[in-house]
Amino acid sequence: MSHPSDVVFNNMRAVIEAPGFPLLVAYKNDFYKHDRHELRRTFSEEITYLWIVRDSGTHLYPLHIDKRVCQEADAALRMDGPRKLYVVTPNSVQEIDLAKARSLMSTFNYEVKNGFVMKNKSTNLASVWPTTEWVKGQLKGRVIYFSDSPKDHLTHLDRIALRRIAVHEVIHLTGSIFTPVIAVTFNGEDLMHEEELQDDECNA
Numbered sequence: 655m656s657h658p659s660d661v662v663f664n665n666m667r668a669v670i671e672a673p674g675f676p677l678l679v680a681y682k683n684d685f686y687k688h689d690r691h692e693l694r695r696t697f698s699e700e701i702t703y704l705w706i707v708r709d710s711g712t713h714l715y716p717l718h719i720d721k722r723v724c725q726e727a728d729a730a731l732r733m734d735g736p737r738k739l740y741v742v743t744p745n746s747v748q749e750i751d752l753a754k755a756r757s758l759m760s761t762f763n764y765e766v767k768n769g770f771v772m773k774n775k776s777t778n779l780a781s782v783w784p785t786t787e788w789v790k791g792q793l794k795g796r797v798i799y800f801s802d803s804p805k806d807h808l809t810h811l812d813r814i815a816l817r818r819i820a821v822h823e824v825i826h827l828t829g830s831i832f833t834p835v836i837a838v839t840f841n842g843e844d845l846m847h848e849e850e851l852q853d854d855e856c857n858a
Contacts, residue, residue, distance in 0.1 A: 659697035663690050665747045669740070670707060677738060681711035689714045696818075698811045703742040704755055706730055714742075717758050719815045720766075722822040724759040731755065764815045771799070771819060779812060780840065784823040786833065795824030795833050799840040808840070816845060 670678050670685060678685065689705075692714050704727050706713040715727040731739075731752065739755045741748050750758075764779075765772050771779040780799035787794060797820035808816070820838045825831055838846035 657694050657697075659690075659693040662697065662742060662744055663693055666705065666740075666742060669747055677707050677709055677736065678712065679709055684711035684713075688712075692716075696814050697744075698809075698814055699744050700809070700811045701744070701814070702758070704758060705740040705742045705747070706737055707740070708733075708735055708737045710735075716814070716818065717741075718761055718763045720764050720819050720822060721762050722825075723818060724762070727755075727759055763811075764819065766819060766823065771816065773812065773815075779808070779816070782819065782823055784820070784827045786824070786828060789836070793828060793830075793833055795820075795828065795835045796837040797823055797835060797839075799838070799845070801841060805840045805843050805845070813845060816840065820846075 666685070666689070669675065685707075689712055696716050702717045704713075704715045704717055706715075706727075713727070713730045715723055715730075717724070739750050739752065741750050741754070741758060763774055765775070766782060769783075770781050773779050778801075780801035783798040783800070785796050785798070787796065799816060799820075817838055821835050824833050824835050827833075835846070838844075
C-alpha cells in the first residue's frame with residue numbers, strides 16, 4: 655500500500671526532476687532516501703515544511719513545531735552556495751524567498767515552558783521528564799510525558815511534535831546531539847514507534 659505522504663513526495667520530486675532544474679547534482683539520497691523517510695515519519699494533514707535544495711543535498715524541516723527545529727533550519731540557511739527554498743504542504747510545493755522562510759520559522763505552535771509542553775500558548779499537553787542512562791557503555795535518553803488526558807486525546811500532529819520535542823529535550827539535558835533517544839512514553843504508553851507501525855501497515 656502507498657503511504658499518505660507519497661503525494662507530497664511526488665510533488666517534491668516533480669520539482670527537482672523538472673527539465674533544466676539547476677540544483678541537486680550530488681548527494682541525491684538526501685532527497686530520495688532521507689527526505690522521504692522524514693515525510694513518512696512526520697506527515698500529517700496539518701503539517702508544513704521548509705525544504706532547502708542545494709547543489710549538494712537537501713534539508714527538510716517541519717515548521718511551527720518547536721523553536722529548536724527552526725534553529726537547525728536557520729543553521730542550514732546560513733550555509734554558503736546556491737539554493738532554492740520551498741514551503742511544502744500536503745497539497746503544494748511553492749518556491750519562497752529568504753524573508754518568507756524566516757517569517758515561517760518565527761512562529762511555533764508548541765513550546766516547552768517550565769517543564770510542560772504547551773500548545774498554542776494555552777493548552778497544556780503534558781509535563782516532560784527527560785532522563786539518561788548508560789546502556790552497554792553508551793549514554794542514551796528516555797523521555798516521559800505525563801498528562802491528565804489520555805493519549806487518545808492527542809492529535810496526529812501533537813504526537814509528531816512530542817516525538818520531535820523529546821529528541822531536543824535529551825540534547826538539552828546532555829549537551830550533545832549524539833545522545834540517542836531509546837524510548838518516549840505518554841502516560842506509560844509508547845509514543846516513539848507509532849510511525850514505524852504506520853509504515854508497516856502501509857507497506858504490507
